[in-house]
Amino acid sequence: MEAVTAHALRRRFGSVEALAGVDLAIPAGSVHGLLGPNGAGKTTLVRILTTLLRATDGTATVAGFDVRREPDRVRAHIGLVGQHAAVDEILSGRQNLEMFGRLYHLGRVAARARADALLAEFGLADTGTRAVSTYSGGMRRRLDLAASLITAPPVLFLDEPTTGLDPRSRGEVWDAVRALVAGGTTVLLTTQYLEEVDRLADQVTVIDHGRVIATGTPSALKGQLGGDRIDVVVADLVDLPATAALLARITGDTPDTDEDHRRVGVAVTDRMAALTATVRALADSGIAVDDVTLRRPTLDEVFLHLTATDSNSDAEKVTA
């Protein structure tokens, strides 16, 4: 069953089209990454799916309910973690969770018990009585996440949950998300960090300018960039053009050069043969090399590749 669907979803703000017809299908129990730069339309999509905003056109369902016609049913089945830690700063962590529990219509006793359980689960038990304003960024995020999970909703929306967090806090949030998914929750995660979808998501949808420009598993998206890559770091910058020419001869492709890091990189199809040929050619030419690596492309490279293609095709449309 699909936990989240969107069909030809559009949203217009004045003359700006934030969503220009988005289709989405997220199977229940999976983690779906929504990747895109600032202003791509990620948050607009999340706001429509969480009933905070109406679509200009198109339809969407969450947990089987239509977001426009049955917003109350949708709200009873979702948790939302927005870009800010949406908790009361003056109250303590426990008071926050009890308040939200009461608003989810748990009884007084049940709300208190649930608050205690969540505080313990998210490692906040000993700070539960302190005002949230004294919490670290990571603690606030975890409290925010806990507040979204009071009723153990089947669908959870995470809108850039780790933006502005230090690496350690980011790791804590990731662990929390993994634990949820193990429990069967469907997660829609928006992010600007490719590493995040790489680590967490089963499927990725890349959007830019309100349009889906690619969709697939993280590894399939990486495959779109032409498989593995060889990077060569030369000892002396003057050898960079010669090394690039050498790699071009071996692979038949134009390498990318990075003068700041004295690095030349290129995509390869037959990985081991290309690596052997490169090492041999470098040894024959007498170029001093600091490093030769064979690696999978990062999602950053995939993303830059995809968005560059997208803006090129836009430009072509305009000039045509």
Added chain:
Amino acid sequence: MNRLRWAFADGATLTRRDLDHWARQPAQVVIGLLFPVMIVLMFGYLLGGGMTVPGGSGAAGYREFLIPGTLALTMVFGLEGTFQAIKTDVSRGVTDRFRSMPMASSAVVVGRSVADLLNAVVSLSVLALSGLAIGWRWHSGLAAALAAFGLLLLLRFAMLWIGIYLGLVVRGEGALVAVQILVWPLGFLSNTFAAPSTMPGWLGTIAEWNPLSSTVGAARELFGNPGWGGDSWVAQHAILMAVVWPVLLIAVFFPLSVARYRNLDR
């Protein structure tokens, strides 16, 4: 029926939230309550010596005159607290969390209203007690005095809806300062501290038609405290206008706020 029950329960939960805020920040509450008392002492003892009020005798007369005005002014300044609370929730994403939850959408404003009105009752009590301590009295019986307090709370209720609307609409840091700067002239361009008849003609007319002036005039009349009088229609019908103005403001800002809350995205 069930829906109505949850609307009450959710409103009570959010009222409780504000009471918890007071319990966690007692110093701020005390400062908030003492601010109007300070205004009374400042105007009553620093400036009051030079003021004479028709129907009042000297500085003591000015202080009697001052209390109803400060009570009403406190109700208007309450707008800042409402505005700040609503705006903080919007900018922190707490409002979005509420809107994405299966709770009664009226709860946010019900909770806000009840908490702010409770705060207003406490403010009025503290200020009235301070007034009694420096010689202010009501002279027309308890029923009239209670009616005056009722009109003061009605004004606070109208300010509440303006505060909610501004809190939902205004964005950016420094917004509180902007609201404070707007509230002060609204408070002083009135009959609270000086007679509109002593102001330049057109300015005096605005001051007389200021909703605050109607409540102040009505409270002075009902308490039996000295006032400026005034021949204009609006000054002659202060009690009527102390009802009409707030009702009018609520009729404008209540639907505006509801529409804004339902669709917060610009």
